[in-house]
Amino acid sequence: MTSSKAIINIDVNDTIYERAIEPTLTLLDFLRIELGLSGTKKGCDNGECGCCTIHLDGRPVLACLILAAEAQGSKVVTIEGVANGEQLHSLQSAMVEEGAIQCGFCTPAMVMNGVALLKNNSRPNQEEIKECISGTICRCTGYTKIEKAITSASKEMLK
Amino acid sequence: MLTHSPKTVDELFLITNKIKGSYLFHAGGTDLVPYLKSSSDIPNNIIFLNRVTSISEITVHADSLSIGSMVTLDQLANNPLINKNCSTLADAARLIASPQIRCKGTVGGNILVDNRCHFYNQSPFNRGSHGECFKAGGSSCQLVPSTKSSDHPTCRARSVSDLVPTLLILNASLVVRSADLERKISVRDFFKDDGITRNTLKVEEIVVSIEIPDQECSFVKYRKLRIRNAIDFPALGVAVGIKKSRDLSVAITGVNTAPLFHSYQLSDFSDFEQMVAHACSEGKKRIKPLKQDAFPPAYKKLMVDQFIRSMISEY
Known part of the structure; x- marks a missing residue:
């Protein structure tokens, strides 16, 4: 139960990883450094920018x-x-089609936010999308197109 | 540093009895993890509470509502029992931080959240350039430099829990456990007017649950002032409650070292309007905003009045 290094088993994207890690290692650094999954971005590293959004359980x-x-x-x-x-999620396709990706730094987090919303709410309204x-902060301030992409994906997913 | 993941409250206290050195309880971690990153004072042990399922439940009793301290803010905001029996608390939970933080942050964590200070909540490196303050073990307050007494250090860090004002109005109690004792304490008696110790919880204790008695108030509202709506702690948070007898209570957070609570009996005033005017005036008098805060002191005082009156206008 106790050791200077913590032994963890985590299911990441349907693959089980077992690692001995420093107890102070954040899940963000674990994903990016230990597993090489650099799609999750490191922005403020303080909970303010939202760029490291993932789904946990x-x-x-x-x-x-x-x-x-x-x-x-x-x-x-x-x-x-x-x-x-190779088949993108409907929201990923909609982000491309709506031009909702500018510098791309917030895009993974925006997709994770949108996918979580659409999983529980197939017809979100504008307020719910906002x-x-x-x-999550978009430094390019491209929020309108991101909102459009989520709306568009919700319609596509209902077809 | 060692980590521990007990599954029951009893197992948790077996661990605290056995381990040597300092330890911290880790609830949601949304405030603790940034602290661990910036602090040079890392504990020897971290005890994760997320596997203790018995403190993650919401239960409705005959005359009260019990909310486990490890219920997440997102669960509180969306729970049908809470929205049916205590919707004001669900509304207050929706105003806390961002959706992602609400999915991880807990009710207990929000009640016990550390006070905020423009000086203290920086990295030790930045703080060190000015000399440490009372809270960091120094001998002065960097926000109010005239406060120098090392015998009775007065830390002016702001109390910033969004749930506490509503819990004060609802006359909630905290069920607190240590290895050999369980005690119940009213939220109204829990907080200390000191930004360092903040409350009466001892190091070896945890908050197990929050008990909300059947509501005396027929109307309860909470409103919050902040710069970035999606994430900020309250620069000012005001809750009002009106009983069936039309007695009024007001709770204020985000400004003073401890949350403020005061109640007014209609029988002490000539009419309801006079009581509201008195409550606004008292609220403005009692808050002690600092000029270093995000909004100017005069603006915060104005907003206390505005919030109380606008919420009561919905009654």
């Missing part, structure tokens, strides 16, 4: 505010696990 959370040791036994989905092989992406 189905809920959108900030990987920079979670110690990897706490996520022992959890299921994590990162941006690398959203597409089905609320869902409110915790």
Whole structure:
């Protein structure tokens, strides 16, 4: 139960990883450095920019505010696990079609926010979409197109 | 540093009895993890509470509502039992931080959240360039430099919990456990007017649950002032409650070292309007905003009045 290094087993994008880690290692650094999954971005590293949004046991959370040791036994989905092989998720396609990607730094987090919303709410209204992406800062201020992409994806997913 | 993940409250206290050195309880971690990153004072042990399922439940009793301290803010905001029996608390939870933080942050964590200070909440490197303050073990307050007494250090860091004002109005109690004792304390008696110790919780204790009695108030509202709506702690948070007897209570957070609570009986005033005017005037008098805060002191005082009156206008 106790050791100077914590042994963790985490399911990341349907692959189980077992690692011995420093107890202070964040889940964000675990994903990016230990597993090489650099799609999840490191912005402020303080919970303010929202660029490190991932899904932990189905809920959108900030990987920079979670110690990897706490996520022992959890299921994590990162941006690398959203597409089905070569086939993009409807929201990823909509982001491309709507021109919702500018510099791209916030894009993985915006997709993770949107996917979490659409999983529980197939017809989100504008307020719900704005609320869902409110915790992630787009430095290019491209919010309108991101909102359009989520709306467009929700319509596509209902077909 | 060692990590521990107990599954029950009893197992948790077996661990605290065995381990040597300092330890911290880790609830949601959304405030603790940034602290660990910036602090040079890392504890020897971290005890994760996320596997203790018995403190993650919401239960409705005959005359009260019990909310486990590890219930997340997102669960609180969206729980049907809470929205049916105590919707004001769900509304307050929706105003906390961002959606992602609400999915991780907990009710207990929000009640116990550390006070905020423009000086203290920087990295030790930045703080060191000015000389340490009371809270960091120094001998002066960098916000109010005239406060020098090392015998009775007065830390002016702001109390910033969004749930506490509503819990004060609802006369909630905290169920607190240590290895050999369980005690219940009213939220109204829990906080200390000191930005360092903040409350009466001892190091070896955890908050197990929050108990909310059947509501005396027929109307409860909470409103919050902040710069970035999606994430900020309250620069000012005001809750009002009106009982069936039309007695009024007001709770204020985000400004003073401890949350403020005061109640007014209609029978002490000539009419309801006079009581509201008195509550606004008292609220403005009692808050002690600092000029270093995000909004000017005069603006915060104005907003206390505005918030109380606008919420009561919805009654």
